[in-house]
Amino acid sequence: MCIEIKNISKTYVESEALGTRIAILDNINFTVDSGCFVSIVGPSGCGKTTLLKIIAGLITPNQGWAKLQGEDIQLGDERVGMVFQEYALFPWRTLIRNIEFSLEVKGFSRSQRRSAAIEFINEFGLSGFEHRLPQELSGGMKQRAAIARTLINKPKVVLMDEPFASLDSQTRNEMQDFLLSVWHDREETILFVTHNVDEAVYLSQKIIVLSPRPGRVLEIFDIDYPYPRDRTSPEANRIRKKILELISSQKKNVSTVS
Numbered sequence: 072m073c074i075e076i077k078n079i080s081k082t083y084v085e086s087e088a089l090g091t092r093i094a095i096l097d098n099i100n101f102t103v104d105s106g107c108f109v110s111i112v113g114p115s116g117c118g119k120t121t122l123l124k125i126i127a128g129l130i131t132p133n134q135g136w137a138k139l140q141g142e143d144i145q146l147g148d149e150r151v152g153m154v155f156q157e158y159a160l161f162p163w164r165t166l167i168r169n170i171e172f173s174l175e176v177k178g179f180s181r182s183q184r185r186s187a188a189i190e191f192i193n194e195f196g197l198s199g200f201e202h203r204l205p206q207e208l209s210g211g212m213k214q215r216a217a218i219a220r221t222l223i224n225k226p227k228v229v230l231m232d233e234p235f236a237s238l239d240s241q242t243r244n245e246m247q248d249f250l251l252s253v254w255h256d257r258e259e260t261i262l263f264v265t266h267n268v269d270e271a272v273y274l275s276q277k278i279i280v281l282s283p284r285p286g287r288v289l290e291i292f293d294i295d296y297p298y299p300r301d302r303t304s305p306e307a308n309r310i311r312k313k314i315l316e317l318i319s320s321q322k323k324n325v326s327t328v329s
């Protein structure tokens with residue numbers, strides 16, 4: 072399912088007393104083709120999470136629109152799933168009860184939701200941990216559970232907000248390979264936010280580089296060499312260098328509008 076972002080700008084209230092607003096996103100335009108893996112990179116505070124929340128229908132832009140397959144996005148749109156850095160698992164629910172949570176909310180029977188959750192548990196290498204609480208799981212397992220909990224709803228578009236940022240580097244590499252295998256097996260469109268240029272280059276078919284706040288699209292890079300990728304190949308190094316040079320050429324630029 073393709074994502075279209077047209078002329079999106081967003082401001083937040085900076086000071087109620089002074090009546091000032093701060094510009095977060097400035098006229099963002101891009102398209103993500105159906106089934107593609109696209110990453111957004113940009114400095115802290117440039118509005119990456121805000122943009123994902125707009126695409127998820129959680130917040131409204133001041134200007135512009137986001138559409139999925141030509142249709143407006145509604146609050147709680149079933150076509151969209153989100154995965155966060157902090158896993159967002161319920162600490163009091165076991166792994167299987169976390170994965171089946173949304174099916175429970177939708178009124179699926181216990182046996183229906185159990186069998187759907189067990190499929191994910193087997194596929195995601197979580198067997199044997201079904202009845203563990205999140206605190207008893209490793210970071211990688213928690214993130215697999217969080218991804219399963221999102222995918223059980225069969226979203227067409229998956230928005231991922233720095234999902235691997237709190238993992239150690241070895242687990243992070245494993246999770247990147249795991250995510251690529253999950254994506255290759257399915258047809259979801261993935262929009263992935265990261266601070267990590269290496270990660271974006273390893274995973275994505277396209278990388279959207281945003282400027283410092285207010286976030287503007289500086290450049291969109293097509294990464295067209297095939298999977299599986301070598302992290303240290305000349306192509307990877309060349310693209311990484313270009314993106315890092317672009318990011319470091321940007322001066323901090325925070326603007327306030329009234």
Ligand SMILES: Nc1ncnc2c1ncn2[C@@H]1O[C@H](COP(=O)(O)OP(=O)(O)OP(=O)(O)O)[C@@H](O)[C@H]1O
Pocket residue numbers: 083084095113114115116117118119120121122
């Ligand atoms: N509801 C809100 N009200 C006011 N300001 C907000 C609100 N949400 C976010 N902000 C501010 O908007 C800016 C952009 O936030 P956002 O989380 O979208 O950036 P980001 O690029 O995802 O940052 P990071 O990479 O650090 O996660 C930040 O300065 C943040 O403090």
